[in-house]
Amino acid sequence: MHTRLARPAQARLDVIEGIKGLVAGRFTPELRRRYESWAAGRPEAELRAPGAIAARFASDAAYQAGRGLARISQEAMWAEVRRGFEPRRAELEAALAAGPRGDSVTLALDPTLPLPAYFTGTEFHLQTGGFAEEPLAGLIYETGVAAYSMHRYGRAMDEMGKALLAGLPQRDYRRILYLGCGPGYKAYPIRDAFPKAEFHAIDLSAPMLRYAALRAEQHGKAMRFRQMNAEALSFPEGHFDLVFCILLLHELPTAAIRNVVRSAHRVLAPGGIFANVELPSYASVDPLSAWLLDWDSDHNGEPFWRAYHELDLAGVYAEAGFGQVGVAEQVGAGGRDAGAYVGRFRYHITLGTKAGV
DSSP states (O other): OOOOOOHHHHHHHHHHHHHHHHIIIIIHHHHHHHHHHHHTTOOHHHHHSTTHHHHHHTTOHHHHHHHHHHHHHHHHHHHHHHHHHGGGHHHHHHHHHHOOOSSSSEEEOOTTOOOOHHHHTOOGGGOTTTTTTOTTHHHHHHHHHHHHTTTTTOTTSOHHHHHHHHHSOSSOOSEEEEESOTTSGGGHHHHHHOTTSEEEEEESOHHHHHHHHHHHHHTTOOOEEEEOOGGGOOSOTTOEEEEEEESOGGGSOHHHHHHHHHHHHHHEEEEEEEEEEEOOOGGGSOHHHHHHHHHHHHHSSOTTHHHHHTSOHHHHHHHHTEEEEEEEEEEOSOSOSSSTTTSOOEEEEEEEEESOO
C-alpha cells in the first residue's frame, strides 16, 4: 500500500510544519528570554505556584502569538493530511480491509469489545475523527505526527523504541506485549532486538490495528495484533517476560492508568518487566517548560495530560505489586541541540520488576 501524500498535499503540509518551526525557533525562545528576565531572583516555589507564570505571561504578545499559531497549525495539519488522502480513500480503505496476506503478521479484531468513553469521546492531539471510527486513523496519525514532531522522532519514527531498548535490563525476553500500539512502528527496535520472541501488540482502535498489521507486514516485522483493552488484559497470568507502552499512559484518566499497571503486573511472569516510556514529568523540567507543556491539557486534545504529568507513577507501580521500581532517562538523537521545542526529546522510562524468580 502506497502511503505517501501526493506532492501538492505534502507541500502544503511542509508549509504548516514551517509554521511550527517558526513557533519553536522564534516565538518560544523569545518567551523564554522574557521569562528569564522576569524570573531572575524569584524562588522556584513561587514560579511553580499555580497560576504564577500565567498571571505574568498569559497576555504577553510572544506567548499569545506563539500559542495561537501552535493551535492553528495543529488544526490545519490534521485537516491537510486528511484532505491529502481523500482522493485515494476508497483504495486505501480496501487495502486496510484486506489485511495482511502472509502468516508472519496476524490480526484479531473484536467488534463486541466495549470502548471506554474516554477513548471514543476524545480527538487525541486534535486529530480529526479520532481513533475509533476514522478508517484511515493510523495512516493519518503517522503522517501528521512526523510534521507535529518536526521529524524529531527519527527518520524511521522509531526513536522512542530505541530509547526503550537502551533503558531495558539486558536479558532474553521470550514473550513480549506492547500496550496501546497504535500504528506499531515505535516498537520496531524492540521487535528487531529480540527476533525469536513471541511478540504481541494490542490497541482499542480497530482502524489503528488494521494499519499497524499492514505496515508491519510491509516492513517484515512478525507481530500478532489484537484488539483489546489494556485495563483488562485477557492473556493468561504470568505469560509475558516484558510488557511495555510508549506515550500511552498520558492519554488515560488516572483510574485507567492504575488498571493498566495492575493488569500488566498480572500477565507478567515472576521477574518480568513492565516499562513505560513518556516525556518528563512537570517536576523534572524548569517552571516555564512545565507551564508550556501544560498548555496541551487545555488546548491540544490532551485532557488527561496534566493529571498524568503530576502523577506519582512509581507509587502506582508499587501499589500494583511491583517490588522494584526505577526511572531511567534517555535523550533522543533527533532535532537540533538548542531551543525549546526544537532540541532533543528527553524520555523517562519507568521500569517495574515483578517479584519472584
